Structure formats: structure tokens, C-alpha cells
Amino acid sequence: MFAQFVLALREAGVPASITEYLTLLGAMRAGVADYSVEDFYYLSRAALVKDERHLDRFDRVFGQVFRGLEAAAEGGDGGIAPRDLPEEWLRRMAEKHLTPEERAQVEARGGFDKLMETLRQRLAEQQGRHQGGSKWIGTAGTSPFGAYGYNPEGVRIGQDKSRHRRAVKVWDKREFRDLDDGVELGTRNIKLALRRLRRFAREGAATELDMAGTIRATAHNAGSLDLKMVPERHNAVKVLLFFDVGGSMDDHVRASEELFSAARSEFKHLAFFYFHNCPYERVWRQNQRRRDAMIPTEEVIRTYGPDYRAIFVGDATMSPYEIATPGGSVEHWNDEPGATWMARLLGQWRRSAWLNPAPRDEWGFTQSVGMVRQLMEDRMYPLTPGGLDEMIRELSR
Amino acid sequence: MSGFKSTERYIASRDLEVAVNAAVALQRPLLVKGEPGTGKTVLAHEVAAALGHPLLEWHVKSTTKAQQGLYEYDAVSRLRDSQLGDPKVADIANYIVRGKLWDAFEADRPQVVLIDEIDKADIEFPNDLLLELDRMQFFVYETRQTITAKHRPVVIITSNNEKELPDAFLRRCFFHYIRFPDRPTMERIVDAHYPGLQRDLAREALTVFFQVRDVPGLKKKPATSELLDWLKLLMIEDLPAEALRSQDAKLVIPPLHGALLKNEQDVHLFERLAFLNRRGG
Numbered sequence: 001m002f003a004q005f006v007l008a009l010r011e012a013g014v015p016a017s018i019t020e021y022l023t024l025l026g027a028m029r030a031g032v033a034d035y036s037v038e039d040f041y042y043l044s045r046a047a048l049v050k051d052e053r054h055l056d057r058f059d060r061v062f063g064q065v066f067r068g069l070e071a072a073a074e075g076g077d078g079g080i081a082p083r084d085l086p087e088e089w090l091r092r093m094a095e096k097h098l099t100p101e102e103r104a105q106v107e108a109r110g111g112f113d114k115l116m117e118t119l120r121q122r123l124a125e126q127q128g129r130h131q132g133g134s135k136w137i138g139t140a141g142t143s144p145f146g147a148y149g150y151n152p153e154g155v156r157i158g159q160d161k162s163r164h165r166r167a168v169k170v171w172d173k174r175e176f177r178d179l180d181d182g183v184e185l186g187t188r189n190i191k192l193a194l195r196r197l198r199r200f201a202r203e204g205a206a207t208e209l210d211m212a213g214t215i216r217a218t219a220h221n222a223g224s225l226d227l228k229m230v231p232e233r234h235n236a237v238k239v240l241l242f243f244d245v246g247g248s249m250d251d252h253v254r255a256s257e258e259l260f261s262a263a264r265s266e267f268k269h270l271a272f273f274y275f276h277n278c279p280y281e282r283v284w285r286q287n288q289r290r291r292d293a294m295i296p297t298e299e300v301i302r303t304y305g306p307d308y309r310a311i312f313v314g315d316a317t318m319s320p321y322e323i324a325t326p327g328g329s330v331e332h333w334n335d336e337p338g339a340t341w342m343a344r345l346l347g348q349w350r351r352s353a354w355l356n357p358a359p360r361d362e363w364g365f366t367q368s369v370g371m372v373r374q375l376m377e378d379r380m381y382p383l384t385p386g387g388l389d390e391m392i393r394e395l396s397r
Numbered sequence: 398m399s400g401f402k403s404t405e406r407y408i409a410s411r412d413l414e415v416a417v418n419a420a421v422a423l424q425r426p427l428l429v430k431g432e433p434g435t436g437k438t439v440l441a442h443e444v445a446a447a448l449g450h451p452l453l454e455w456h457v458k459s460t461t462k463a464q465q466g467l468y469e470y471d472a473v474s475r476l477r478d479s480q481l482g483d484p485k486v487a488d489i490a491n492y493i494v495r496g497k498l499w500d501a502f503e504a505d506r507p508q509v510v511l512i513d514e515i516d517k518a519d520i521e522f523p524n525d526l527l528l529e530l531d532r533m534q535f536f537v538y539e540t541r542q543t544i545t546a547k548h549r550p551v552v553i554i555t556s557n558n559e560k561e562l563p564d565a566f567l568r569r570c571f572f573h574y575i576r577f578p579d580r581p582t583m584e585r586i587v588d589a590h591y592p593g594l595q596r597d598l599a600r601e602a603l604t605v606f607f608q609v610r611d612v613p614g615l616k617k618k619p620a621t622s623e624l625l626d627w628l629k630l631l632m633i634e635d636l637p638a639e640a641l642r643s644q645d646a647k648l649v650i651p652p653l654h655g656a657l658l659k660n661e662q663d664v665h666l667f668e669r670l671a672f673l674n675r676r677g678g
């Protein structure tokens with residue numbers, strides 16, 4: 001019966017694994033949970049959830065499953081004893097829901113976990129591409145999942161012809177919404193991207209032998225070797241971030257904010273600012289409280305020296321007036337056009353770049369993107385690990 | 398089951414007790430997260446005290462490498478000694494500097510090891526410790542020794558969430574997220590630290606404290622540690638409870654607010670809000 005619970009958790013997107021399930025069983029055996037439901041709840045939570053963002057999902061599943069468990073215990077049917085190994089239930093489940101051919105396919109792809117993982121990625125990617133999402137993951141012939149169907153209620157594993165079989169739900173509807181935010185995709189990407197940023201922050205980090213210093217000191221010592229090291233030049237890079245907030249950009253802003261926040265400790269200096277569509281004479285310090293935390297752009301320019309790198313994050317999608325003409329801003333009356341302000345910012349921070357969350361091949365369709373790109377002298381990069389790489393290469397020059 | 402329990406000094410919720418005891422029973426690391434100042438570091442001290450084990454603290458910085466917890470080979474000293482003709486130089490073992498985990502592994506009785514703020518280190522740090530924490534052993538290449546734990550230590554790891562930790566690492570840990578204490582719990586914590594504190598001063602102070610925490614947009618919300626510092630100041634200054642009471646339940650700048658608001662911007666924000674309130678009222 002615990003197995004069902006773990007399965008339910010995974011279905012709800014809490015990435016509990018067999019290792020953790022076994023740990024939980026071990027702790028039960030060791031008597032940690034004291035045979036009270038409350039302790040069992042705490043114990044299983046400590047064993048199965050590793051991220052506070054998943055705690056709420058856990059609670060929901062726990063509630064559901066426990067109601068079911070009690071019912072099952074009374075009926076005496078279908079309850080699985082704790083000693084049953086999870087491999088067992090995985091296998092059983094596979095038997096129940098897959099044809100032999102499908103099982104072979106699953107094995108060939110690295111097993112059930114791998115399949116779920118890949119499916120999830122596919123989904124996230126597809127969600128990213130078309131808002132609203134199409135109904136099927138890939139089509140036969142172009143995708144290894146041609147044979148597997150997906151519908152908004154969950155993921156169904158099985159050939160089209162076996163549609164009558166019960167669907168194995170991976171997410172219930174709510175979790176699916178989470179996924180739609182790109183949460184999974186975000187975190188996955190962010191790990192990759194973070195590594196790149198870190199490398200960026202740590203330019204020239206390693207301890208090095210100071211050749212000249214060593215020779216000087218050794219000579220001074222009458223030939224006795226005296227090694228000199230150059231101290232780690234840690235976290236030398238200073239960065240200013242300007243995020244476009246408002247409307248369509250919010251999700252991406254959150255993702256990239258998260259990304260840079262995660263890397264925060266790596267940078268010697270990292271400051272965040274917010275703008276809407278295009279920077280004008282003022283920016284915000286805080287995303288949420290725009291009215292309170294406004295700050296003149298002039299002041300930002302005065303405060304942060306030219307040794308900073310400026311990174312703008314935005315889709316650069318707006319009416320051309322918002323860039324080119326006074327009063328073009330959608331939010332307030334701007335005396336000077338956005339382009340003038342961009343030029344000022346770029347004059348102060350020669351090393352700068354623009355990260356665009358929209359895919360590169362869509363940039364050409366929007367006039368304003370072209371205008372911003374021109375202002376940026378082409379230093380616009382897609383907000384992907386690869387794009388970050390390009391940006392870092394540019395900013396490190 | 399005995400083991401770790403809430404004490405007079407340290408208020409632990411039942412879920413924290415269970416998490417600690419599970420980690421102890423199964424000899425797996427316990428990862429503790431939570432807002433700064435919610436007692437993550439102190440927890441390790443309390444666990445050590447409760448189990449009667451010594452505590453070894455390993456505070457992680459952005460430059461800390463996993464290897465430093467095992468041992469370091471001090472090649473530079475050796476080179477220098479060789480230049481000076483020191484006989485020590487013949488034995489490489491003289492230049493192996495033990496780390497905290499080595500100390501813990503070799504100790505004659507079980508230890509509690511605190512790996513504090515693991516998220517400060519490079520992203521590879523946790524990965525580099527996977528095997529060592531799993532098997533509680535490691536190999537010293539220079540001397541060809543295998544160091545194996547005589548007693549598996551209780552490992553407590555804290556994180557402030559600056560970085561995501563790798564999945565493989567997480568799978569091996571128990572996890573506990575310290576939720577910010579609610580008011581009754583906070584009252585108990587305050588009581589644990591200042592048993593003699595006047596009732597009404599404590600009450601007013603907690604009201605102000607939770608009010609301050611509710612101000613939106615604060616960069617650094619005051620946490621338990623700030624509250625405790627502030628209370629201490631209030632006691633030293635011998636302020637009466639009335640000094641904290643605002644007539645109309647409106648936000649005012651609390652006396653000695655420097656202990657609560659550490660961030661200059663937060664102080665500004667607060668002053669502005671308090672000013673608006675006064676004017677508005």
C-alpha cells in the first residue's frame with residue numbers, strides 16, 4: 001500500500017525514487033514513526049520530499065491516498081504489504097498497462113523512469129512551443145513517442161488501439177498547470193545555465209603559481225625555492241541586470257531572475273532592475289512594488305561604473321513608437337525616446353547584451369526586435385543555455 | 398523511541414524530531430533548509446547535545462572544495478622543507494592535512510558533523526561528497542590508505558537555497574524544511590531564551606515583530622535571531638511594554654529597530670511607510 005503512495009507521489013510530480021522508498025521502509029522498521037499516522041506522515045515527508053516546493057503536492061497526495069488506504073484496508077483487497085519491493089509494483093504496473101511489445105520498448109529506452117522523464121521533457125518543450133499545446137506528443141515516425149498518446153487529463157501509455165485501457169496519470173490537472181509554467185523545464189535548464197554563469201563569474205579563478213614572484217623570492221632566498229602563489233581572483237565579474245516586466249514576459253522574467261539569483265553569490269556585484277518593454281528615464285528596483293521603488297536611470301548610470309556588464313532580459317516585442325518616439329511608452333509620458341535611453345545605457349556599459357526568451361527564428365517577424373538588435377549592435381541572444389554561452393563569450397571579451 | 402527531542406533550550410516541532418531521528422536511525426544525512434535565522438545551525442548543536450556526541454563543524458564558503466573535508470596535500474610546504482633539507486620531507490604523510498570528515502571517521506566515538514551552508518559552495522561540491530557520505534570512507538591517494546568511519550557520524554547539512562542541490566545528492570538525504578515559527582511557537586522560543594522576560598513586554602514585542610515581518614517588499618525579513626537580539630536590547634534599555642504599543646494599531650518605527658532591520662533599504666522603506674501612516678491617520 002505504501003507503494004501506491006509513492007507511485008501517487010510520482011504521479012503528482014514529487015520525484016520520489018526507489019531509494020527513498022526503501023529508506024522510508026527502513027525507517028518504519030527502525031520504529032522511527034511510532035505507529036502513529038501523524039508520525040508516518042512526517043517520516044514519509046522527510047524521506048520522500050526533498051524540495052519545499054513539492055511539499056504542498058505531497059500533502060495533497062497524502063490526503064488522497066490515505067483516504068484510499070483506509071478504505072482498502074477495510075475491504076481487505078488490493079492492499080500491498082510494505083515488504084513488497086517497489087520494483088515489484090513498477091513491474092506489475094507495467095504488466096497491467098502495457099502490452100509485451102510496449103514493455104520491450106520501455107526497457108529499450110532505459111525503463112519506466114527514463115520514459116517518464118523523457119515524456120515530461122517532451123511535454124514541457126511542446127508546451128513552450130505552442131501556447132495551449134497540441135494534443136499529441138510527436139507523431140508516428142518523427143518521434144519515439146509516436147505510439148504513446150497524451151491528453152490533457154494525463155499521460156496515457158499505450159498504443160492508440162488500446163485506448164480503452166485505464167490511463168496511467170502522471171499529473172493530475174493541477175500539476176499539469178505547473179508544468180505549463182515551464183517549472184520543470186525551467187529548473188532543468190537552469191542547472192545547465194547556472195554552470196555556465198558560474199564559469200563566467202569565476203573568470204580566472206584557480207590559484208596560480210606566480211612565476212615572477214617565485215623567481216624574485218627564490219633569488220632573494222639565495223636559491224632556496226620559495227613558491228609564490230597568486231590568490232584566487234574570485235568572483236571578479238560585476239553584472240547589472242535589467243528585466244522586462246509586464247504581461248507576456250513575466251514567466252521568462254521569473255525564470256531568468258531565478259537563474260541569476262541562484263548564481264548571486266558567485267558574482268562580486270550583481271544588481272537587478274526592472275523596466276517595461278524598453279528602459280526610459282526610470283527603472284524599478286523591485287518587480288512587485290513598482291510605484292515605491294522607482295529609481296532614476298541617471299542614478300543607475302552614475303552609480304555603476306563602466307566595469308559593469310549590463311544584461312537586458314526581454315522579448316523586445318512592442319510597438320516601434322515605444323523605442324523611437326517621445327511619449328511612446330505605454331505606461332507614462334516619456335520626454336525622450338527609448339532609443340536615447342538605450343544609447344545612454346550602452347554608452348556607460350560597453351560590454352552589454354540582450355537576452356531574448358523568444359526563439360531566435362521568430363525575431364525576424366517583429367519590427368521592434370530588429371530595432372533593439374540594431375541598438376545592441378547585434379548582441380542579442382536567445383535565453384537558452386546555448387544563448388547564454390554566446391552571451392558570456394561576448395561579455396568576456 | 399528516544400533520541401532527539403524538543404528541549405527547554407531548543408524548540409523543535411514534532412516533524413523536525415521525526416526527521417532527525419530518522420536520519421540518525423538510518424545513518425543518512427539530514428538536509429535542513431529554511432529562512433535565515435530559523436535555527437538551522439543551532440539544530441546541529443542541539444542534536445549533538447541530545448545524543449551526547451561531540452560536534453564537528455564544517456562551515457562552507459564559496460571557495461570551499463569537497464576535498465578539503467577529507468584531506469589536503471600540502472605540496473608547497475613539502476617543497477619548501479625539501480629546500481631547507483628538513484628530514485620530515487621523506488614522509489609524504491607529514492604533508493597530509495586532515496579534514497573534518499577524516500576527523501569524524503577516525504574518532505573513537507560517534508560524532509555529529511555539521512556541513513553548514515552547503516549551497517555556498519560550487520555546484521559540484523555535493524556531488525563530490527556523494528560516495529564519501531554514502532560509504533563513509535575515502536581513499537588517500539598519496540599514502541594509499543583507505544579511511545573508513547569507525548562510527549558512522551550523524552551528518553547535518555544546512556542550505557539557504559542559494560543553489561539547487563543535485564538530485565543524486567538529495568536522494569541520499571532526509572529533508573526537513575523549517576517553517577517560520579508561528580506565534581505560539583515563537584513565544585516558546587522567546588521563553589526558552591529569556592525565561593525571565595516580562596509577559597506584556599514579550600507580548601507587545603512579538604506583535605511588533607510579526608507586524609514588521611508583514612511589511613511587503615522587505616529585502617530581509619527579521620527572523621528568530623533578529624527578534625532575540627532585539628529583545629535583548631529592549632531588556633538592556635529597560636523599555637516598558639507601553640513603549641512598543643501604538644495607540645491605533647498602526648505601523649510605527651519600533652524603538653531600537655536597528656536590531657530588527659539590518660538592511661538600509663529596509664529601514665528607508667519602513668520609515669517611509671510609517672511616515673505615510675502618520676500622515677494618513
Ligand SMILES: Nc1ncnc2c1ncn2[C@@H]1O[C@H](COP(=O)(O)OP(=O)(O)OP(=O)(O)O)[C@@H](O)[C@H]1O
Nearest residue numbers: 406407408432433434435436437438439586621622
Ligand atoms: N526553535 C528554536 N528554539 C530556540 N532557539 C532558536 C530556535 N530557532 C532559532 N533559534 C535561535 O535563533 C538564532 C539563529 O539560529 P541559527 O543561527 O541556527 O539560524 P540559521 O537558520 O542557521 O540562520 P542562517 O541561515 O542565517 O545561518 C539562534 O540564536 C538560535 O538560538
Ligand SMILES: [Mg+2]
Nearest residue numbers: 437438513555
Ligand atoms: Mg546558520
